[in-house]
Amino acid sequence: MGKGVVWVVAVVGVWLLTACGAQGLQVKDAWARSTPPGAEQAAVYLTIVNATEEEDALVGVSTEMAAEAALHRSVTSDSGTMGMVQVQQVVVPASGTVVLAPGGLHVMLMGLKAPLQAGQDFTLTLHFVRAGEVTVRVEVRP
Amino acid sequence: MKGKMGVVVGLLLVLALTACGRYAYHGTVLPGEAAPDFALPAAQGGVFRLSEQRGKVVLLFFGYTHCPDVCPTTLAEARQVLEGLGEDARNVRFVFITVDPERDTLEALKAYTAHFHPDILALSGDMDHLRAVYEAYHVYIERVPAQGAATDYTVTHTARVFLVDPQGRLRLSYAFGTPWQDMVDDVRHVLKEGR
Numbered sequence: 302m303g304k305g306v307v308w309v310v311a312v313v314g315v316w317l318l319t320a321c322g323a324q325g326l327q328v329k330d331a332w333a334r335s336t337p338p339g340a341e342q343a344a345v346y347l348t349i350v351n352a353t354e355e356e357d358a359l360v361g362v363s364t365e366m367a368a369e370a371a372l373h374r375s376v377t378s379d380s381g382t383m384g385m386v387q388v389q390q391v392v393v394p395a396s397g398t399v400v401l402a403p404g405g406l407h408v409m410l411m412g413l414k415a416p417l418q419a420g421q422d423f424t425l426t427l428h429f430v431r432a433g434e435v436t437v438r439v440e441v442r443p
Numbered sequence: 444m445k446g447k448m449g450v451v452v453g454l455l456l457v458l459a460l461t462a463c464g465r466y467a468y469h470g471t472v473l474p475g476e477a478a479p480d481f482a483l484p485a486a487q488g489g490v491f492r493l494s495e496q497r498g499k500v501v502l503l504f505f506g507y508t509h510c511p512d513v514c515p516t517t518l519a520e521a522r523q524v525l526e527g528l529g530e531d532a533r534n535v536r537f538v539f540i541t542v543d544p545e546r547d548t549l550e551a552l553k554a555y556t557a558h559f560h561p562d563i564l565a566l567s568g569d570m571d572h573l574r575a576v577y578e579a580y581h582v583y584i585e586r587v588p589a590q591g592a593a594t595d596y597t598v599t600h601t602a603r604v605f606l607v608d609p610q611g612r613l614r615l616s617y618a619f620g621t622p623w624q625d626m627v628d629d630v631r632h633v634l635k636e637g638r
Contacts, residue, residue, distance in 0.1 A: 334515050337558035339551065342511040342594065371590070375512045377602070382583045383513045383619060384599030387590045403516040404620050410511070411594045 324352045326393070326432040331439040333410075335419040343367070343417055345408035345425060345439050346401045351393040353431075359391040359399075361428035364439075368412025370425070375404050385409070393429075419443040466632050469625035470606060470615030478605075478613035479579035483540065483572060486553035486565040491538065494611060498637070500630050501536045501607040505582045505600055507543035508555040513602050513619060518559040523623035524630070525560050532562070534609070534634055539565045542584045542600045544573055580605060606630070609637035 331347035351357050362370040372388045383404075391406060393399050401407050408425065417423075421441045426434055478501075482492040493501065504521070506514035521537045528535055539556050541547040544567050547555075552565035567573070577584055582601040589596050606615040606629065615629060 334519060335558070336515075337508070337555045339554055340508070342509055344511040344515070373512070377619065380583060381601050381603050381618065382585075382599050383602040384585070384587060385512070385597050403512060407512050411589075 326351050326353060326357055326429060326435065328427055328435050328437045331425060331437045332442050333417055333439050335441050335443055336413065336417045338416055340416060341411065341413055343410045343413055344373075344403070345410065346403060347408070347425075347437065347439075348401070349391075349393050349399045349427075351395065351397050351399075354395050355431055356395050357393045357429050357431040359393065359427055359429055360389070362408045362425060363428070364410065364423060364425045366414055366417070366423045366425075367410035368414070369410075371409050371411070372406070373409040374406050377404075390430075417441045468615055468629050468632070469621065470617045470629050472615060473613050475608075475612045475614055478607040478611055479576070480611075481572070481576045481579070483566040483568040483576070484549065486549040486556065486567065491564055491566055493607065496536055496607070497611055498609050499534050499536055500609060500633055500637075501538060502626070502630070503538050503540065503580070503605040503607065504603075505540050505542050505577070505580075505584075506602070507541055507598050507600070508547050508551050509543065509594065510598070515559075517602065517604065517619065518556065518563065520621075520623045520626075521563055522560040524626045525562055527623060527627040528630060531631060531634060535630055537563045539563055540576065541565070541567045541573070542577070542582070542598050544568065544570060606633065608633045 327350045329348050331345060333343050333345045336343050364370050372391055373385050374388050375383050375385055377383050391399060419441055422438045424436055425439050426436045428434055478493060480494045482490050485491045504517055525532045525537060541552060547567055549567055552567060556563040556565040585599045586596050587599055602619040604617040608614045617626060
């Protein structure tokens with residue numbers, strides 16, 4: 302009987318820990334397209350999942366791969382032109398998800414130190430107001 | 444009785460033929476006027492003249508090599524289109540025309556487009572010639588100073604892909620983000636129609 306109770310407590314304990322671990326703010330599926338030789342710029346795409354009850358905001362990005370990294374958004378006009386604007390922050394709503402994807406929000410890398418080659422990966426650090434620094438591996442795809 | 448049945452069958456046949464005969468294009472259908480001709484130096488060598496491409500479908504895209512998001516995404520799609528077309532790709536030219544001739548040398552353009560697919564042609568030229576092409580295709584271009592220190596400026600530009608049919612008519616255009624399969628379907632249809 303005593304052994305049984307210990308087991309139940311252990312199992313429930315592990316389950317609680319796992320459940321708690323999945324909460325908070327997560328950055329996943331970070332990727333960039335491989336770049337042509339000599340390219341100075343690249344874009345990084347990723348998904349931010351905020352499992353907390355509080356709104357958060359991405360306010361900065363940094364990486365060793367480039368001289369400069371910034372948050373940008375590609376904007377389409379009614380006439381079909383596309384341009385880029387720098388954004389100061391990306392708000393991530395409470396219990397919300399924000400996707401950085403081609404043709405929209407992205408992390409722009411300027412002054413690439415080396416071409417991004419398919420199959421490689423590199424480190425990107427994201428700075429959030431509440432969650433602080435979150436570091437992810439960015440997968441380079443063809 | 445037999446006569447009535449014949450009429451019904453006949454109507455059904457007409458309906459079936461009409462339904463099969465009408466292909467709905469995925470792209471935006473244009474009036475189909477003659478595509479404005481131009482001749483520009485190609486990074487791959489020689490001069491590319493649009494009017495010499497009769498019999499082929501030409502897909503035109505305007506962009507620049509310092510463009511990190513929209514242009515690589517479109518060229519990656521061009522690769523999927525060319526690969527997806529298989530044998531039919533022989534009758535298709537994907538052409539990338541720079542909107543930033545100042546930074547895009549022919550060498551830079553060649554390395555850039557070859558990264559996506561060796562058959563993508565990259566064109567440049569002097570600003571007067573290029574400007575005439577932009578105007579003819581209603582391509583809007585604006586240089587925007589960049590806020591960062593690592594790059595001088597970006598170029599806001601029309602990001603549609605234009606389709607010129609084998610008879611040299613400007614037939615369709617595609618918004619950014621059009622699935623490549625949709626373009627493959629349209630190109631195949633335009634090629635079949637031209638035969």
